[in-house]
Amino acid sequence: MSESTQLVETLKRELRARRLTYRDVALALRLSEPSVKRLFAKGSFTIGRLEQVCGLLGLTLAELAQQAASAVPTLQVLSADQEAQLVSDEHLMLVAVCALNHWSPDDIVRTYRLSRAACLKLLLVLDRMGLIALMPGDRIRLLVARDFDWIPGGPIRQYFLTHGLGDFLEARFAASGETLEFVQGMLTDAARAELALELRRLKSRFAALHDESAAAPLAHRRGTGLLIGTREWEPRMFARLRREVGE
Numbered sequence: 001m002s003e004s005t006q007l008v009e010t011l012k013r014e015l016r017a018r019r020l021t022y023r024d025v026a027l028a029l030r031l032s033e034p035s036v037k038r039l040f041a042k043g044s045f046t047i048g049r050l051e052q053v054c055g056l057l058g059l060t061l062a063e064l065a066q067q068a069a070s071a072v073p074t075l076q077v078l079s080a081d082q083e084a085q086l087v088s089d090e091h092l093m094l095v096a097v098c099a100l101n102h103w104s105p106d107d108i109v110r111t112y113r114l115s116r117a118a119c120l121k122l123l124l125v126l127d128r129m130g131l132i133a134l135m136p137g138d139r140i141r142l143l144v145a146r147d148f149d150w151i152p153g154g155p156i157r158q159y160f161l162t163h164g165l166g167d168f169l170e171a172r173f174a175a176s177g178e179t180l181e182f183v184q185g186m187l188t189d190a191a192r193a194e195l196a197l198e199l200r201r202l203k204s205r206f207a208a209l210h211d212e213s214a215a216a217p218l219a220h221r222r223g224t225g226l227l228i229g230t231r232e233w234e235p236r237m238f239a240r241l242r243r244e245v246g247e
Contacts, residue, residue: 007050008043010068014057028056075130075144082129083155095122096131100146101223102214105138147207168225177222184233192230199228 026033133141173180
């Protein structure tokens with residue numbers, strides 16, 4: 001779906017939500033109702049016409065564009081095939097991660113040893129996979145949620161456990177902006193469920209902060225990792241000291 005089509009569909013949705021008809025739009029724009037119907041059918045709005053309809057809806061153009069963008073469905077979970085394809089090619093994974101971090105093709109080519117042609121070829125692969133939409137001017141629109149869930153035991157999680165976890169934990173976590181905390185306790189099932197909800201909120205907040213930071217120049221943004229993990233756990237050294245049943 002093109003960006004202009006998304007704007008028109010958003011206008012239609014907002015009109016329905018306010019119980020406004022094409023006749024209402026025609027009166028506001030001082031046009032005939034058939035003319036308004038043609039406008040919506042063809043999507044042939046000028047900026048001025050868009051502003052007029054937005055005024056009727058009580059929206060600004062910026063708010064309309066934001067609502068149109070937010071209405072684009074985003075993948076929350078990739079398929080096993082999509083995950084497997086990503087981890088099978090380190091260059092593809094690199095470009096995918098950069099795209100998720102709101103890098104432009106120019107940013108990627110300036111930073112990594114990739115030609116522009118190679119970068120665009122990989123972006124087209126991501127487009128065919130349904131993870132991004134490569135727009136005119138080589139702009140990238142994400143079709144996957146920034147905080148998408150990994151498949152439990154799937155290709156991305158296995159790749160991270162094999163290649164990423166040890167690398168991440170090698171740091172001393174003593175530099176500015178770094179932290180490493182660990183707590184252990186005994187929780188009821190209800191408390192564990194509440195903790196899982198709080199961690200999901202934290203993950204969503206991280207994604208929101210990431211999106212807020214996207215407007216800043218690339219030089220002012222820092223790659224940041226947040227590791228969240230909970231499990232039923234007893235240290236092995238303690239488990240070895242447990243009495244056997246009947247002991």
